[in-house]
Amino acid sequence: MPASRLCSMSSRNVRVGDYVVIQRQCYTKLHKVTQRSMASLGKDQLELDTIIGKPFWTTYKMEGKGKRLFKLVECDGAESLAEQLIKDVTSGTDNRNIFDDNASQSLSKDEIVGLRDSGLSGQEIVGQLIENSKTFHDKTEYAQKKYLLKKEKKYFEYVTIRKPTLRLVSQIMFRQDPAKIMWLRMDTISQITTAAGIHTEGTYIVYESGCQGLSVASMLNYLGEDGNLIHIHPGNIPQKQAVLAMNFDPQHLSKLISVNVYSLLRMLFQENKCEDDEPAKDNLAKKPRWEQETEKAARLLRNRKVDGLVIVAREYPASIVMALLPFLAVSRPVVVYSSVREPLLDLYLTLKSRGDVVGLRLTETWLRSHQVLPDRSHPDILMSGSGGYMLTGTLVQRRDTSII
Structure with a gap:
């Protein structure tokens, strides 16, 4: 491939009519950019107006505008939800006394859905889940990280716009x-x-x-x-x-x-x-x-x-x-x-x-x-x-x- 073409492809910004790859952690989705474009990631709806004219490989934070509707705000990089929440949490020595009886979480399913619809950030929602969990502080550090990584996958707030390859x-x-x-x-x-x-x-x-x-x-x-x-x-x-x-x-x-x-x-x-x-x-x-x-x-x-x-x-x-x-x-x-x-x-x-x-x-x-x-x-x-x-x-x- 000619070097001039490679240079032009790598330096071009996102334009209307381009295809982009929206990456959220390991999940990727192909999307065509239009004026006032909207993209769906699961049940979440993203407004893509802000990516037009910006370079590829830019990272954006999802900020809530309503029920499962988000706008993208440019940021320096993604922050790990698990690393932020694990800092000041105590952990147990083993998991022998922890039983999965579906009663450890005091928040109901409707209350958890309400937290998401209210516009709280992913870090705030997971923080609420930790506070209302009866067994989280008794788990080992490894089990806590595993739990937080699972929740981070669900409530991750950052997307990266990549050039299709x-x-x-x-x-x-x-x-x-x-x-x-x-x-x-x-x-x-x-x-x-x-x-x-x-x-x-x-x-x-x-x-x-x-x-x-x-x-x-x-x-x-x-x-x-x-x-x-x-x-x-x-x-x-x-x-x-x-x-x-x-x-x-x-x-x-x-x-x-x-x-x-x-x-x-x-x-x-x-x-x-x-x-x-x-x-x-x-x-x-x-x-x-x-x-x-x-x-x-x-x-x-x-x-x-x-x-x-x-x-x-x-x-x-x-x-x-x-x-x-x-x-x-x-x-x-x-x-x-x-x-x-x-x-x-x-x-x-x-x-x-x-x-x-x-x-x-x-x-x-x-x-x-x-x-x-x-x-x-x-x-x-x-x-x-x-x-x-x-x-x-x-x-x-x-x-x-x-x-x-």
């Missing part, structure tokens, strides 16, 4: 509904871009359907001024949610060409095509956007072969690969992703029999995250079963057996 966008989409992105995790995305050999000045084809534009955004992210990406999709309207969320500038978005697969193939293989003629500007202006994009992609593919072919599809991939393989240059990679294994097994055998795709490998991506804390590091209990399957290979010149 490929990692953040993919993690948010995966957490919300992994089926919508075909269980495509961030580690799988990195393997796809690595296997495809993305470089800044390359020209690539990506066929994607049912992945919210996540693989398209990952490939477009690494292209430079002379790069091109042809996004082929089966429907009338391409899925671009992840592409929009990345806040690419218009110049960078001009490297992306989105076309319907049937329209592109029909234009490329029609009998009376003009390969080198550039369409007149007057005629081009009268054509719909999808037709202009299709002609642009067709001219690009007639003039050169692409440097990589990536298929991320819910459909059976064999026919898609066979239709697009002729546009791939020799000694260039082909990468096919699927959330299930069986279609890739059939495609493996089909490509093996052709003889012009070598180095075929079918792999399953697997990742398990770990909690790393003093004296209590262990694998996370909840994890995804699989990150999908990937078939990779390299196109070579077919050997002419007639001369042997």
Whole structure:
């Protein structure tokens, strides 16, 4: 990625129309900024007017304006609720005499909800819970910290506005509904871009359907001024949610060409095509956007072969690969992703029999995250079963057996 683009992306402030990532402790949410924008974090409603024009990575404190309605006030940084409240609290030596009988808290549920609705800060609410607890002062220091950290997660008053990155966008989409992105995790995305050999000045084809534009955004992210990406999709309207969320500038978005697969193939293989003629500007202006994009992609593919072919599809991939393989240059990679294994097994055998795709490998991506804390590091209990399957290979010149 050019250094000038990196510098401009890092220094730009939040503008109307941008996507931002709202982070509250470990929770992150993707949101598009509009005039008088409102964002919901659980049952809390946030007014986002104050973030417009401010730099990314600014931290704000949530100040109550009414029932679960908050405005954001810029501050220097977040303060730990647990560290503030644990300072002057006495603790016990063990928890043997503490019983969980649901009677240790003298405040009722309605009274606790009333404290929140009255506009009290999180520190004041938790302070009230401690004062009205019959067992808190008898707990060990470790148990008290654990209790306060649990309450801090619920009553945390600070949010940070972050710039969307490929990692953040993919993690948010995966957490919300992994089926919508075909269980495509961030580690799988990195393997796809690595296997495809993305470089800044390359020209690539990506066929994607049912992945919210996540693989398209990952490939477009690494292209430079002379790069091109042809996004082929089966429907009338391409899925671009992840592409929009990345806040690419218009110049960078001009490297992306989105076309319907049937329209592109029909234009490329029609009998009376003009390969080198550039369409007149007057005629081009009268054509719909999808037709202009299709002609642009067709001219690009007639003039050169692409440097990589990536298929991320819910459909059976064999026919898609066979239709697009002729546009791939020799000694260039082909990468096919699927959330299930069986279609890739059939495609493996089909490509093996052709003889012009070598180095075929079918792999399953697997990742398990770990909690790393003093004296209590262990694998996370909840994890995804699989990150999908990937078939990779390299196109070579077919050997002419007639001369042997």
